Amino acid sequence: MEFEVSAELVSIYLEDAREQLAVLDEVLLRLEKEGPRQDVIASVLGPLHTLKGNSGMIGLGAIKDYVHRLEEVFGRARDGALALDGEALDRLFEGATALRDAVETACAPGREQKDLAAAQAALAALLAESSAPAGRPMPAAQPQPARAGDEAQADAAAVGPARSSVVRVDFAKLDHLLNLVGELIVHRTKLDDLARKIAAVLPGAGPELLEAVHQVESASTQLQETIMDVRMLPVRHVFERFPRLVRDLARQQGKRVELVLQGEETRVDKAVIDELGEPLVHLIRNAVDHGIETPALRKARGKSPTGTLLLSAAQESNQVVITLIDDGAGIDAASVRKKALERGLLREGETLSDREAIQLIFQEGFSTASAVTDVSGRGVGLDVVVRSMERLNALIEAETIPGAGTKFTLQLPLTLAIISVLMVDVGEEVYALPSGAVVESLRYAKRDLVRMNGRDTLRVRDRIVPFVHLAELFGRRGAEGDHAYAVIVGRGEKRLGLSVDRLRGQQDVVIKALDAVVSNDSVGIAGATILGDGRVVLILDVGSLFEGRRARASGRGRVAAEA
Amino acid sequence: MLRKILAVDDSALIHQMYKLFLSRYKNCKLVSAMNGLEAFDKLGQEENVDLILLDINMPVMNGLEFLQRVQKEAAYKDIPVIIISTEGKEEDTIRGLKMGARGYVKKPFQASELHSLIEKITGP
Numbered sequence: 001m002e003f004e005v006s007a008e009l010v011s012i013y014l015e016d017a018r019e020q021l022a023v024l025d026e027v028l029l030r031l032e033k034e035g036p037r038q039d040v041i042a043s044v045l046g047p048l049h050t051l052k053g054n055s056g057m058i059g060l061g062a063i064k065d066y067v068h069r070l071e072e073v074f075g076r077a078r079d080g081a082l083a084l085d086g087e088a089l090d091r092l093f094e095g096a097t098a099l100r101d102a103v104e105t106a107c108a109p110g111r112e113q114k115d116l117a118a119a120q121a122a123l124a125a126l127l128a129e130s131s132a133p134a135g136r137p138m139p140a141a142q143p144q145p146a147r148a149g150d151e152a153q154a155d156a157a158a159v160g161p162a163r164s165s166v167v168r169v170d171f172a173k174l175d176h177l178l179n180l181v182g183e184l185i186v187h188r189t190k191l192d193d194l195a196r197k198i199a200a201v202l203p204g205a206g207p208e209l210l211e212a213v214h215q216v217e218s219a220s221t222q223l224q225e226t227i228m229d230v231r232m233l234p235v236r237h238v239f240e241r242f243p244r245l246v247r248d249l250a251r252q253q254g255k256r257v258e259l260v261l262q263g264e265e266t267r268v269d270k271a272v273i274d275e276l277g278e279p280l281v282h283l284i285r286n287a288v289d290h291g292i293e294t295p296a297l298r299k300a301r302g303k304s305p306t307g308t309l310l311l312s313a314a315q316e317s318n319q320v321v322i323t324l325i326d327d328g329a330g331i332d333a334a335s336v337r338k339k340a341l342e343r344g345l346l347r348e349g350e351t352l353s354d355r356e357a358i359q360l361i362f363q364e365g366f367s368t369a370s371a372v373t374d375v376s377g378r379g380v381g382l383d384v385v386v387r388s389m390e391r392l393n394a395l396i397e398a399e400t401i402p403g404a405g406t407k408f409t410l411q412l413p414l415t416l417a418i419i420s421v422l423m424v425d426v427g428e429e430v431y432a433l434p435s436g437a438v439v440e441s442l443r444y445a446k447r448d449l450v451r452m453n454g455r456d457t458l459r460v461r462d463r464i465v466p467f468v469h470l471a472e473l474f475g476r477r478g479a480e481g482d483h484a485y486a487v488i489v490g491r492g493e494k495r496l497g498l499s500v501d502r503l504r505g506q507q508d509v510v511i512k513a514l515d516a517v518v519s520n521d522s523v524g525i526a527g528a529t530i531l532g533d534g535r536v537v538l539i540l541d542v543g544s545l546f547e548g549r550r551a552r553a554s555g556r557g558r559v560a561a562e563a
Numbered sequence: 564m565l566r567k568i569l570a571v572d573d574s575a576l577i578h579q580m581y582k583l584f585l586s587r588y589k590n591c592k593l594v595s596a597m598n599g600l601e602a603f604d605k606l607g608q609e610e611n612v613d614l615i616l617l618d619i620n621m622p623v624m625n626g627l628e629f630l631q632r633v634q635k636e637a638a639y640k641d642i643p644v645i646i647i648s649t650e651g652k653e654e655d656t657i658r659g660l661k662m663g664a665r666g667y668v669k670k671p672f673q674a675s676e677l678h679s680l681i682e683k684i685t686g687p
Binding site for chain 1: 573574575576577579580583618620621622649650651652670671672
């Protein structure tokens with residue numbers, strides 16, 4: 001190579017390659033479902049051609065050669081000289097997986113180039129079989145306009161929207177922009193205060209100054225909204241890999257599953273998108289593994305042999321709701337209770353409604369898998385999903401009808417960069433609690449605290465809530481006096497009381513990259529923000545307070561730092 | 564001399580490479596388009612384009628269609644075009660050359676190949 005292939009080039013290449021590979025998967029899935037169609041086959045040729053060219057340019061010879069072969073296979077298939085039937089499609093699916101793997105490995109830090117010889121040979125065998133003259137003619141499903149080159153027609157097919165004049169921007173730059181705007185908004189508040197003071201003393205220039213400050217305010221608000229909008233991506237970026245995942249999982253287990261996607265164009269902050277993939281993969285695996293029954297069992301139960309998974313996204317006010325519904329076996333509340341008792345997650349004599357019992361599946365150490373399969377039953381339960389949801393400041397809920405199916409509902413914030421918080425005073429310090437976790441706040445008398453098992457508890461109506469003194473936790477001096485405020489926070493069914501000296505009220509704050517603000521081993525800190533007077537306010541990580549562990553400052557702090 | 568080069572390719576990677584490769588020229592303005600149609604618009608917006616680097620395989624309007632349109636416009640038909648071709652599409656390159664393209668480079672190309680061709684056409 002005459003030039004150095006920089007990290008930037010590799011990341012551009014990878015981003016494009018992922019799109020091209022997504023088209024390949026989509027085309028293979030369509031061919032498997034709808035049978036050979038000339039227009040569908042042709043639609044993959046353009047992306048493959050670009051992938052080949054790009055791979056060559058950054059020196060990935062093996063990948064370039066493999067894609068060249070793939071192009072040949074699809075080219076012949078389009079011309080009717082090669083039948084893409086079950087066997088051939090299987091090889092192509094395997095090839096697509098090997099190719100994806102090779103691309104990802106080549107772009108990973110080690111930049112290791114995988115050997116694609118075996119996959120190459122499989123394609124060569126396919127091509128060899130096809131050298132016999134044209135097979136059966138293929139239905140040309142759609143009337144085709146006369147065009148100068150076949151590529152034009154290939155690309156015009158339904159697969160990818162044409163690219164317009166788009167500028168690529170490194171996401172880190174957008175993050176930086178948002179941080180700057182956050183600071184601008186902080187200073188704006190200060191400016192506003194000052195302007196009011198000055199206006200009171202200088203009646204002449206006062207109104208003009210206030211007007212100017214007001215304009216700065218309105219422009220900075222618009223700037224913030226615009227940057228937030230630029231950071232948004234359609235959830236399609238996460239959803240597009242699932243059809244292939246579902247197909248592979250269903251095949252492995254001899255099940256028939258159709259995945260239906262809805263609302264793929266719903267837009268969410270890229271930082272949320274990046275965190276969303278893993279929990280959804282887990283839920284989908286879980287649904288195919290434990291939800292959808294085998295075709296025989298489904299028939300016996302009077303259901304269609306093919307199970308359906310519906311994954312949908314929709315924006316509802318300032319959050320995005322994602323639901324995953326399967327029409328499988330459902331979750332049996334009785335066996336959940338039984339298992340929870342065995343695992344010590346439920347005490348003998350504790351009664352829970354069916355709906356409450358179902359939520360136990362999210363508890364750490366609970367796994368509904370009765371047999372360990374190589375899919376989702378690797379001793380990893382849904383608590384992994386719960387933890388992801390906490391990082392996202394999101395809520396998850398399960399509903400089920402035994403025998404009919406299960407529905408998971410995820411409520412996600414549109415962005416991780418700005419959150420609504422409740423500001424509280426603890427001694428001299430101000431802390432922020434994510435509003436999503438706050439159940440209620442109340443004034444209490446210190447003598448109402450009851451010591452149980454070595455820790456303070458507070459009776460809130462009919463519940464005994466464990467209590468944490470934030471002043472103690474952070475080594476601060478709390479205010480003296482007989483009364484204080486308690487903020488009750490929730491995590492699923494659990495409640496925790498936090499003692500604070502004063503409630504300041506709710507506001508939206510821009511989360512600052514945490515690493516710059518506090519060290520990594522801070523207890524229960526999720527991030528930080530800056531107040532109008534320049535004070536740094538730490539945002540508490542409610543999840544880690546529940547676990548009472550010394551949480552690494554991960555979660556949103558990390559997201560904000562990386563994003 | 565100032566060179567204004569219009570690069571037409573649907574790959575963001577290739578555009579980044581042009582930026583890298585052409586950075587050695589001090590007086591070079593690079594104009595980018597993702598397909599033939601966009602390139603045609605750019606020709607209308609930019610004055611005095613000295614050279615067009617043209618990919619063939621692109622959505623919306625491919626390189627050959629673009630070339631055909633350029634050849635029909637008196638204002639553009641003398642702008643030299645270099646075809647950027649890819650293995651397996653040799654016949655398209657030949658068609659492009661017959662339609663009036665001045666030369667071609669094959670992907671994957673080296674910076675030096677591009678430089679020598681550019682300099683041959685637009686001067687050192």
